[in-house]
Amino acid sequence: MHPIVHNDQRMKIVELSEKGIDALIIRDGKGKVAIPAPWFRRALELTGSNSLYRLVSRKAIQASISIVREFIPLVGTGGNELVMSTYDHLRHLHPGSKKMGRVLCPQFNEWECDVEIAFESPLIPLELLQRMVGIAGREIGIGLFTPFSKGMFGTFEAVAWQWVEDPAGPFTLGSVARICGSLG
Secondary structure (H helix, E strand, O other), X not given: OOOOOOHHHHHHHHHOOHHHHHXXXXXXXXXXXXXXXXXXHHHHHHHHHOOOOOOOOHHHHHHHEEEXXXXXXXXXXXXXOXXXXXXXXXXXXXXXXXXXXXXXXXXXXXXXXXXXXXEEOOOOOHXXXXXXXXXXXXXXXXXXXXXXXXXXXXXXXXXEEEXXXXXXXXXXXXXEEEEEEEEO
């Protein structure tokens, strides 16, 4: 899992050695490996607005869904230590380029996290949110080399949900417990 998501930044990951790969890992304020909330939100937006599903408009998602925390910390499955490996592969340096480069990326195969999602229930019913998270995990993914970009990493699955009503406002807070997945 790393912050290099634009093609013009690929050279940064090509130039790194295995010793410097830790610099690419995103961490929260406490130094724990984390997923930036916009990555998760983007997966939901792509799921909802994708022409294959036509679940809800992107504007409706932007207006009615928010991720409570800025970073979503990861832990190893079952409360174990989070284990990083290195994904090492050859890749075209730019789209349409014939020039190849060695790319090293941090990879976490087994992880889990809690994602707190605030949403306005009249616009996005609970069942629709669950369906969107399921599709986002299987077919969109988060990070680089996801199924949405014809990759094989970034998939996840929501294995438990806990609902909490917010008495102060129109939003419902849904805590998605134990989202498990694989990030590359």
